Amino acid sequence: MIDHAHDLASVRDATERLLTAAAALDNASAAKPSRLPGWSRNHVLAHVARNADALVNVLEGRPMYATASVRDADIERDAPRPLDVQLADVRDSAAGFQAAGAAPADWSRTVELRNGIVDSASRIPFRRWAEVELHHVDLGIGYELENLPEEFTRRETDFLVERFDGHPDVPSIHLTDGTHAWSTGRSAEKPDITVTGSPSDLLGWLCGRRDGSGLTVDGDSLPTLPPL
Incomplete structure:
Protein backbone atom coordinates (compact mmCIF):
# COMPACT_ATOMS: atom_id res chain seq x y z
CA MET A 1 0.00 0.00 0.00
CA GLU A 144 24.62 10.40 -9.38
CA LEU A 145 22.19 7.53 -9.71
CA GLU A 146 24.35 5.63 -7.23
CA ASN A 147 23.60 8.34 -4.65
CA LEU A 148 19.83 7.88 -4.83
CA PRO A 149 18.15 6.39 -1.75
CA GLU A 150 17.89 2.62 -2.04
CA GLU A 151 14.14 2.71 -1.46
CA PHE A 152 13.66 5.24 -4.24
CA THR A 153 15.77 3.26 -6.73
CA ARG A 154 13.79 0.09 -6.09
CA ARG A 155 10.38 1.78 -6.24
CA GLU A 156 11.16 3.84 -9.32
CA THR A 157 12.39 0.68 -11.05
CA ASP A 158 9.11 -1.00 -10.08
CA PHE A 159 7.20 1.99 -11.46
CA LEU A 160 9.04 2.08 -14.80
CA VAL A 161 8.79 -1.68 -15.25
CA GLU A 162 5.04 -1.28 -14.81
CA ARG A 163 4.98 1.56 -17.35
CA PHE A 164 6.56 -0.63 -20.03
CA ASP A 165 4.65 -3.81 -19.15
CA GLY A 166 2.63 -4.98 -22.14
CA HIS A 167 4.01 -2.23 -24.39
CA PRO A 168 3.86 -3.48 -27.99
CA ASP A 169 7.17 -1.82 -28.91
CA VAL A 170 9.13 -3.37 -26.03
CA PRO A 171 10.24 -7.01 -26.30
CA SER A 172 9.65 -9.39 -23.44
CA ILE A 173 12.40 -8.60 -20.94
CA HIS A 174 13.53 -10.24 -17.72
CA LEU A 175 15.56 -7.84 -15.54
CA THR A 176 17.58 -8.61 -12.45
CA ASP A 177 20.05 -6.83 -10.20
CA GLY A 178 21.06 -10.11 -8.59
CA THR A 179 18.65 -9.64 -5.69
CA HIS A 180 15.39 -8.46 -7.27
CA ALA A 181 13.86 -9.52 -10.57
CA TRP A 182 11.24 -7.98 -12.85
CA SER A 183 9.49 -8.77 -16.11
CA THR A 184 8.26 -6.18 -18.58
CA GLY A 185 7.46 -5.61 -22.23
CA ARG A 186 5.30 -7.85 -24.40
CA SER A 187 3.79 -10.92 -22.79
CA ALA A 188 5.61 -14.14 -23.61
CA GLU A 189 6.15 -17.57 -22.08
CA LYS A 190 9.90 -17.02 -22.34
CA PRO A 191 11.59 -13.60 -22.31
CA ASP A 192 13.28 -12.41 -25.48
CA ILE A 193 16.20 -11.06 -23.45
CA THR A 194 17.54 -11.11 -19.91
CA VAL A 195 19.14 -7.91 -18.67
CA THR A 196 21.42 -7.97 -15.63
CA GLY A 197 23.09 -5.05 -13.90
CA SER A 198 23.43 -2.96 -10.79
CA PRO A 199 20.32 -1.22 -9.45
CA SER A 200 21.61 2.17 -10.63
CA ASP A 201 22.46 0.92 -14.13
CA LEU A 202 19.08 -0.76 -14.52
CA LEU A 203 17.26 2.36 -13.37
CA GLY A 204 19.45 4.58 -15.53
CA TRP A 205 18.55 2.62 -18.63
CA LEU A 206 14.84 2.43 -17.80
CA CYS A 207 14.57 6.18 -17.17
CA GLY A 208 16.72 7.22 -20.14
CA ARG A 209 19.69 8.50 -18.10
CA ARG A 210 22.11 5.78 -19.24
CA ASP A 211 22.61 3.97 -22.52
CA GLY A 212 22.75 0.50 -20.97
CA SER A 213 26.46 -0.04 -21.68
CA GLY A 214 26.93 -1.15 -18.08
CA LEU A 215 24.34 -3.91 -18.41
CA THR A 216 24.79 -7.56 -19.40
CA VAL A 217 22.32 -8.75 -22.04
CA ASP A 218 21.51 -12.39 -22.86
CA GLY A 219 19.45 -12.96 -26.01
CA ASP A 220 18.74 -10.17 -28.48
CA SER A 221 20.44 -6.79 -28.26
CA LEU A 222 19.33 -4.23 -25.71
CA PRO A 223 16.28 -2.45 -27.17
CA THR A 224 15.74 1.29 -27.37
CA LEU A 225 12.89 2.04 -24.98
CA PRO A 226 10.07 4.37 -26.06
CA PRO A 227 9.91 7.82 -24.47
CA LEU A 228 8.32 8.07 -21.06
Whole structure:
Protein backbone atom coordinates (compact mmCIF):
# COMPACT_ATOMS: atom_id res chain seq x y z
CA MET A 1 0.00 0.00 0.00
CA ILE A 2 1.30 3.47 -0.89
CA ASP A 3 2.03 5.69 2.11
CA HIS A 4 1.59 9.21 0.74
CA ALA A 5 2.65 10.82 4.04
CA HIS A 6 5.93 8.89 3.97
CA ASP A 7 6.48 9.95 0.37
CA LEU A 8 5.75 13.60 1.16
CA ALA A 9 8.47 13.46 3.81
CA SER A 10 10.82 11.88 1.29
CA VAL A 11 10.05 14.66 -1.20
CA ARG A 12 10.91 17.24 1.44
CA ASP A 13 14.24 15.56 2.19
CA ALA A 14 15.12 15.19 -1.50
CA THR A 15 14.28 18.84 -2.13
CA GLU A 16 16.59 19.94 0.67
CA ARG A 17 19.41 17.83 -0.82
CA LEU A 18 18.87 19.44 -4.21
CA LEU A 19 18.72 22.97 -2.81
CA THR A 20 21.85 22.48 -0.71
CA ALA A 21 23.78 21.14 -3.69
CA ALA A 22 22.54 23.80 -6.11
CA ALA A 23 23.37 26.58 -3.65
CA ALA A 24 27.06 25.79 -4.24
CA LEU A 25 26.70 26.94 -7.86
CA ASP A 26 27.08 30.51 -9.07
CA ASN A 27 25.25 32.31 -11.85
CA ALA A 28 27.78 31.27 -14.48
CA SER A 29 27.76 27.57 -13.59
CA ALA A 30 23.96 27.54 -13.28
CA ALA A 31 23.75 28.79 -16.86
CA LYS A 32 25.93 25.94 -18.17
CA PRO A 33 24.40 22.90 -19.91
CA SER A 34 22.74 20.24 -17.82
CA ARG A 35 22.68 16.58 -18.79
CA LEU A 36 19.33 17.10 -20.53
CA PRO A 37 19.73 18.01 -24.21
CA GLY A 38 19.04 21.68 -24.87
CA TRP A 39 18.56 22.58 -21.21
CA SER A 40 20.86 24.51 -18.93
CA ARG A 41 20.97 23.82 -15.21
CA ASN A 42 18.70 26.83 -14.83
CA HIS A 43 16.17 25.17 -17.14
CA VAL A 44 16.19 22.12 -14.87
CA LEU A 45 15.66 24.23 -11.76
CA ALA A 46 12.85 26.17 -13.44
CA HIS A 47 11.19 22.91 -14.45
CA VAL A 48 11.44 21.51 -10.91
CA ALA A 49 9.65 24.61 -9.61
CA ARG A 50 6.94 24.62 -12.26
CA ASN A 51 6.37 20.87 -11.80
CA ALA A 52 5.59 21.47 -8.13
CA ASP A 53 2.96 24.02 -9.14
CA ALA A 54 1.60 21.63 -11.76
CA LEU A 55 1.20 18.80 -9.24
CA VAL A 56 -0.62 21.16 -6.89
CA ASN A 57 -3.02 21.70 -9.80
CA VAL A 58 -3.45 17.94 -10.08
CA LEU A 59 -4.12 17.49 -6.37
CA GLU A 60 -6.65 20.33 -6.41
CA GLY A 61 -8.54 19.05 -9.46
CA ARG A 62 -7.25 21.45 -12.13
CA PRO A 63 -5.43 20.60 -15.36
CA MET A 64 -1.77 19.88 -14.71
CA TYR A 65 -0.71 22.44 -17.35
CA ALA A 66 -2.88 24.76 -19.42
CA THR A 67 -1.25 23.36 -22.57
CA ALA A 68 2.06 21.73 -23.49
CA SER A 69 3.18 24.96 -25.14
CA VAL A 70 2.42 26.98 -22.00
CA ARG A 71 4.45 24.48 -19.94
CA ASP A 72 7.43 24.87 -22.26
CA ALA A 73 7.08 28.65 -22.45
CA ASP A 74 7.02 28.96 -18.65
CA ILE A 75 10.31 27.05 -18.37
CA GLU A 76 11.94 29.21 -21.07
CA ARG A 77 10.64 32.34 -19.35
CA ASP A 78 12.09 31.34 -15.97
CA ALA A 79 15.42 29.84 -17.08
CA PRO A 80 17.35 33.15 -17.45
CA ARG A 81 16.77 34.19 -13.83
CA PRO A 82 19.68 34.60 -11.37
CA LEU A 83 20.49 31.57 -9.25
CA ASP A 84 19.17 33.05 -6.01
CA VAL A 85 15.79 33.64 -7.67
CA GLN A 86 15.76 30.10 -9.05
CA LEU A 87 16.48 28.58 -5.65
CA ALA A 88 13.88 30.71 -3.90
CA ASP A 89 11.32 29.61 -6.49
CA VAL A 90 12.20 25.93 -6.04
CA ARG A 91 11.87 26.31 -2.27
CA ASP A 92 8.60 28.29 -2.39
CA SER A 93 6.95 26.03 -4.94
CA ALA A 94 8.05 22.97 -2.95
CA ALA A 95 6.43 24.46 0.14
CA GLY A 96 3.23 24.94 -1.85
CA PHE A 97 3.29 21.29 -2.86
CA GLN A 98 3.83 20.19 0.75
CA ALA A 99 0.91 22.36 1.84
CA ALA A 100 -1.35 20.86 -0.80
CA GLY A 101 -0.25 17.39 0.28
CA ALA A 102 -1.04 18.16 3.92
CA ALA A 103 -4.60 19.26 3.18
CA PRO A 104 -7.39 16.79 4.11
CA ALA A 105 -8.22 14.75 1.01
CA ASP A 106 -9.41 11.43 -0.34
CA TRP A 107 -6.08 9.92 -1.32
CA SER A 108 -7.79 6.97 -3.01
CA ARG A 109 -9.36 9.21 -5.67
CA THR A 110 -8.23 9.14 -9.29
CA VAL A 111 -6.48 12.22 -10.66
CA GLU A 112 -5.43 13.20 -14.18
CA LEU A 113 -1.93 14.23 -15.20
CA ARG A 114 -0.53 15.20 -18.61
CA ASN A 115 -1.61 13.57 -21.86
CA GLY A 116 -4.64 11.91 -20.30
CA ILE A 117 -2.62 9.80 -17.87
CA VAL A 118 -4.57 8.95 -14.73
CA ASP A 119 -3.31 7.70 -11.40
CA SER A 120 -4.25 7.43 -7.76
CA ALA A 121 -3.81 10.67 -5.83
CA SER A 122 -1.77 8.67 -3.34
CA ARG A 123 0.96 8.17 -5.95
CA ILE A 124 1.42 11.89 -6.70
CA PRO A 125 3.93 12.43 -3.86
CA PHE A 126 6.05 9.58 -5.23
CA ARG A 127 5.86 11.08 -8.73
CA ARG A 128 7.13 14.35 -7.27
CA TRP A 129 9.89 12.49 -5.43
CA ALA A 130 11.00 11.06 -8.78
CA GLU A 131 11.03 14.51 -10.37
CA VAL A 132 13.26 15.92 -7.65
CA GLU A 133 15.68 12.99 -7.43
CA LEU A 134 16.18 12.43 -11.16
CA HIS A 135 16.47 16.11 -12.02
CA HIS A 136 19.03 16.49 -9.23
CA VAL A 137 21.06 13.91 -11.17
CA ASP A 138 20.37 15.82 -14.40
CA LEU A 139 22.04 18.93 -12.98
CA GLY A 140 25.39 17.17 -13.33
CA ILE A 141 26.85 18.57 -10.11
CA GLY A 142 28.02 15.40 -8.37
CA TYR A 143 24.76 13.67 -7.45
CA GLU A 144 24.62 10.40 -9.38
CA LEU A 145 22.19 7.53 -9.71
CA GLU A 146 24.35 5.63 -7.23
CA ASN A 147 23.60 8.34 -4.65
CA LEU A 148 19.83 7.88 -4.83
CA PRO A 149 18.15 6.39 -1.75
CA GLU A 150 17.89 2.62 -2.04
CA GLU A 151 14.14 2.71 -1.46
CA PHE A 152 13.66 5.24 -4.24
CA THR A 153 15.77 3.26 -6.73
CA ARG A 154 13.79 0.09 -6.09
CA ARG A 155 10.38 1.78 -6.24
CA GLU A 156 11.16 3.84 -9.32
CA THR A 157 12.39 0.68 -11.05
CA ASP A 158 9.11 -1.00 -10.08
CA PHE A 159 7.20 1.99 -11.46
CA LEU A 160 9.04 2.08 -14.80
CA VAL A 161 8.79 -1.68 -15.25
CA GLU A 162 5.04 -1.28 -14.81
CA ARG A 163 4.98 1.56 -17.35
CA PHE A 164 6.56 -0.63 -20.03
CA ASP A 165 4.65 -3.81 -19.15
CA GLY A 166 2.63 -4.98 -22.14
CA HIS A 167 4.01 -2.23 -24.39
CA PRO A 168 3.86 -3.48 -27.99
CA ASP A 169 7.17 -1.82 -28.91
CA VAL A 170 9.13 -3.37 -26.03
CA PRO A 171 10.24 -7.01 -26.30
CA SER A 172 9.65 -9.39 -23.44
CA ILE A 173 12.40 -8.60 -20.94
CA HIS A 174 13.53 -10.24 -17.72
CA LEU A 175 15.56 -7.84 -15.54
CA THR A 176 17.58 -8.61 -12.45
CA ASP A 177 20.05 -6.83 -10.20
CA GLY A 178 21.06 -10.11 -8.59
CA THR A 179 18.65 -9.64 -5.69
CA HIS A 180 15.39 -8.46 -7.27
CA ALA A 181 13.86 -9.52 -10.57
CA TRP A 182 11.24 -7.98 -12.85
CA SER A 183 9.49 -8.77 -16.11
CA THR A 184 8.26 -6.18 -18.58
CA GLY A 185 7.46 -5.61 -22.23
CA ARG A 186 5.30 -7.85 -24.40
CA SER A 187 3.79 -10.92 -22.79
CA ALA A 188 5.61 -14.14 -23.61
CA GLU A 189 6.15 -17.57 -22.08
CA LYS A 190 9.90 -17.02 -22.34
CA PRO A 191 11.59 -13.60 -22.31
CA ASP A 192 13.28 -12.41 -25.48
CA ILE A 193 16.20 -11.06 -23.45
CA THR A 194 17.54 -11.11 -19.91
CA VAL A 195 19.14 -7.91 -18.67
CA THR A 196 21.42 -7.97 -15.63
CA GLY A 197 23.09 -5.05 -13.90
CA SER A 198 23.43 -2.96 -10.79
CA PRO A 199 20.32 -1.22 -9.45
CA SER A 200 21.61 2.17 -10.63
CA ASP A 201 22.46 0.92 -14.13
CA LEU A 202 19.08 -0.76 -14.52
CA LEU A 203 17.26 2.36 -13.37
CA GLY A 204 19.45 4.58 -15.53
CA TRP A 205 18.55 2.62 -18.63
CA LEU A 206 14.84 2.43 -17.80
CA CYS A 207 14.57 6.18 -17.17
CA GLY A 208 16.72 7.22 -20.14
CA ARG A 209 19.69 8.50 -18.10
CA ARG A 210 22.11 5.78 -19.24
CA ASP A 211 22.61 3.97 -22.52
CA GLY A 212 22.75 0.50 -20.97
CA SER A 213 26.46 -0.04 -21.68
CA GLY A 214 26.93 -1.15 -18.08
CA LEU A 215 24.34 -3.91 -18.41
CA THR A 216 24.79 -7.56 -19.40
CA VAL A 217 22.32 -8.75 -22.04
CA ASP A 218 21.51 -12.39 -22.86
CA GLY A 219 19.45 -12.96 -26.01
CA ASP A 220 18.74 -10.17 -28.48
CA SER A 221 20.44 -6.79 -28.26
CA LEU A 222 19.33 -4.23 -25.71
CA PRO A 223 16.28 -2.45 -27.17
CA THR A 224 15.74 1.29 -27.37
CA LEU A 225 12.89 2.04 -24.98
CA PRO A 226 10.07 4.37 -26.06
CA PRO A 227 9.91 7.82 -24.47
CA LEU A 228 8.32 8.07 -21.06
